[in-house]
Amino acid sequence: MVPHAVFVVGSALRQALGAAAQALTTFVTGRKPGTYDPSRHYMRGPGPKWIAKHGAAPHAGRRRAA
DSSP, X not given: OOOHHHXXXXXXXXXXXXXXXXXHHHHHHSSOTTOOOGGGGOOOSOOHHHHHHHOSOTTTTOOOOO
């Protein structure tokens, strides 16, 4: 049988490692993990309903200048 103290120490260690990982992520990315960032959810073009209603995408066939 495993003593209760082993579970308590393991739990505290997991919490400390989780906090350290979150702090490192915040330091590297500049934002807390799990926060909403609108640029990550930005729609990059017309959806299937728009295409079905209007035909081809407005910039279809055009290439961006390099």
